[in-house]
Amino acid sequence: MYKLCFFVPEENLENVKEALFATGAGRIGDYDSCCWQVLGQGQFRPLAGSNPHIGSMNQVERLAEWKVEMVCEDSLIRQVVAELKHTHPYEEVAYEVYKLAEF
Template identity: 70%
Template sequence: MYKLSFFVPEENRDAVKQALFDIGVGRIGNYDSCCWQTLGAGQFRPLEGSDPHIGTQGEVEMLPEWKVEMVCEDDLIHQAVAALKQAHPYEEVAYDVWQLADI
């Protein structure tokens, strides 16, 4: 089992979550569409050669973003990361993948 977490602007949050739920991410026992989400502030500066969805090259951008976390079965993790990257609006998606211990 893995935990997948990512950062996403509010206007894209539900669509990105749904893309992951549609392939089976976020399932715990007899429940699906499970996730944890918190609102925070993201910061980045698009560099030369970037094609930012939000912001301007060379300028620091700070905006509200949601951190979303959900569990993912071992056999879905590669498909989940691919679906995340396809559904997400950012050129470079900030995400983490953690392998969970079964204790």
């Protein structure tokens, strides 16, 4: 089992989550669509060669973003990350993948 964490602007939150749930992420036992999320503030500066979804070239952008965490079966993690990159609006998606230990 893996845990996937990613950051997404509010207007894209539900769309991205639904795409990942449809791919098989967020399933725990007899429950699906499971995740944890919290609102925070992201920051970035688009550099030369970038094509930002939000913000202006060479200007620091700060905006409200949601951090979302969900689990994913080993056999689906590559497909789920590919779907995240496909569905997410950002050119460079900020995400983390953790292998979970079982006890």
